[in-house]
Amino acid sequence: MSDLPRKAVTRTAKLAALPLGFAGRATLGLGKRLGGRPADEVASELQARTADQLFKVLGELKGGAMKFGQALSVFEAALPEEVAGPYRAALTKLQDAAPPMPARTVHGVLAERLGADWRSLFTEFEDKPAAAASIGQVHRAVWHDGREVAVKVQYPGAGDALLSDLNQLGRVARLFGPLIPGMDIKPLIAELRDRISEELDYELEAQAQHIHATEFAGDPDVMVPEVVHRTDQVLVTEWMHGVPMSEVISGGTQAMRDRAGQLLAYFLFAGPARTGLLHADPHPGNFRLLVDDGPAEGWRLGVLDFGTVDRLPDGLPLPIGSALRLALAGDAEAVHAMLRQEGFVKPTIKLDPDAVLDYLRPIIEPAGAEEFAFARGWMRAQAARIADPRSPAHQLGKQLNLPPSYLLIHRVTLSTIGVLCQLAATVRLRDELREWLPGFAEGDEAESA
Known part of the structure; x- marks a missing residue:
């Protein structure tokens, strides 16, 4: 009890200081870059300084600040390389480390x-x-x-600290917007806060x-x-031994990367189908690659930390697989009708079904291929397409809605894709979808896509 109030004040002060330097030095500059303007508009010194300020503060704090940093870290692959460089090491540290308790x-x-x-x-x-x-x-x-x-x-x-941090971060959420193009930070923080208990x-x-x-x-x-x-x-x-996923990302062989990626895709879809639960904290710190002396096909994925799960007694919702199958088949009208039925398109919003399909096609590309090479460049292209205000995808994306029941599923899927891109793994994603995602395999229209 003795020093907890003093620590709480210190934590709040550090978080409150973030807007002062970060807004002035980074928001404008990073926003320009992510909008497609020349990279040399922002000096590398500014990048390093911003990274040092932001992630040093997050890394020093426990509770919500570190949890937010971990959630953010899986989207690092969406940043342009010249911006991502200074952040990568700091983000990786957030995934596995924090100041120890005496x-x-x-x-x-x-x-x-x-x-x-x-x-x-x-x-x-x-x-x-x-x-x-x-x-x-x-x-x-x-x-x-x-x-x-x-x-x-x-x-x-921990509970009070977590809530205090997330409330404070929520008040400055708009300043983090330029870090992850196309992503609204405020709902992420709200969701983390809602799941504290x-x-x-x-x-x-x-x-x-x-x-x-x-x-x-x-x-x-x-x-x-x-x-x-x-x-x-x-x-x-x-206790579980194994190679931390962060080490596979930073220095693993291609065989390790590909095997880790395939296993992550398997667990993302097989987990809910087999347990009725979705592991909802898929940052690299929660995974290990169990490597033995045998071939890579025998290596296993070790999974940790089940503190956040989504309860899905029937597995992932059927409309996800059905809509994905129909989109790969090019059935714009059926996809639009299903999205409207599920609440992704509100009754008052009028959208062109073909435009919706054009918006989805690049995003769902991995599901239509026999195998897909995930890469930072691919994810950056998707993020830039959706973030650029001049893009039709940006305008259409603003009109779509994310129903509350799909919020966690969306974040977990996007986070897993972020890790796959960090791994630069070649993955047979369609195999996992056919096996485990309800509605996807019916008719196998993907074959003709």
């Missing part, structure tokens, strides 16, 4: 949640955290039965993780650590 604080939480004799549950416990996240940190330990485990301990006061409850997280661990037990492609012990603020799970 050992005495960790011990206090463990004593409160596991009992005064908490040490008897472990034969070994490392005080130095192995990883840190937005609301807690992970310690490596050995459970009393000899299993290596990960002990996730929630920061004291769920993410703070480790017992809910344990339930979601156990469901996945049970379903994927023995799966040749995906591995989810089983839950060993749980309370509302301490979660003990089996």
